[in-house]
Amino acid sequence: MLTARFLLAVMHLLALAIGIAAVYARGRALRRTTTAADLPDVFHADNWYGIAALIWVGSGLWRAFGGVEKGSDHYLESHWFIGKMGLFLLVLALELLPMITLIRWRMAFKKYNAIPLEKAPLLARLTFAQLPLLLLMVLMAAAMARGF
Numbered sequence: 001m002l003t004a005r006f007l008l009a010v011m012h013l014l015a016l017a018i019g020i021a022a023v024y025a026r027g028r029a030l031r032r033t034t035t036a037a038d039l040p041d042v043f044h045a046d047n048w049y050g051i052a053a054l055i056w057v058g059s060g061l062w063r064a065f066g067g068v069e070k071g072s073d074h075y076l077e078s079h080w081f082i083g084k085m086g087l088f089l090l091v092l093a094l095e096l097l098p099m100i101t102l103i104r105w106r107m108a109f110k111k112y113n114a115i116p117l118e119k120a121p122l123l124a125r126l127t128f129a130q131l132p133l134l135l136l137m138v139l140m141a142a143a144m145a146r147g148f
């Protein structure tokens, strides 16, 4: 049956598929970036990562606090949920510099301005560093969903 609960669960898992693929693609594109001609690939992967993040957070918060799953109290008392949110904050912290830099690069790219591409390897490392944290979040999510 197509309930909101079911649809939100589907969206949350779709975000996982899109997000993991996008973060890997952005990391690889950044690692290969040597000229401005390489940037469209980076921006393309970054667009998908942004879409995944919106779906992740939107569906996740709705599931946790919108009364469609086990209720806010259940999650706020779950160590796995707190751990998962802690990891999410770490991912956000790692994403801060790539996010700000890529917004600047997009604006410069549109205006045909020079772009300091020597930052690309650092952004690639910061992107790849998010992958194990996201995978750990999956582990915590599975434990949290089963009330461990």
Ligand code: HEM
Pocket (backbone or CB within 6 Å): 012, 016, 056, 057, 059, 060, 061, 063, 064, 065, 069, 070, 075, 088, 133, 134, 135, 137, 138, 141, 142, 143, 144, 145, 146
């Ligand atoms: C603000 C961000 C997020 C919130 C509030 C959130 C919240 C939730 C909630 C409430 C559930 C339902 C658990 C249940 O069935 O009782 C869930 C499931 C899940 N979440 Fe998230 N989530 C967030 C981000 C993420 C991210 C970034 C990932 C992956 C890296 C993720 C992976 C999963 C997975 C795999 C499940 C399914 C677990 C299972 O049924 O085995 N979530 N999440």
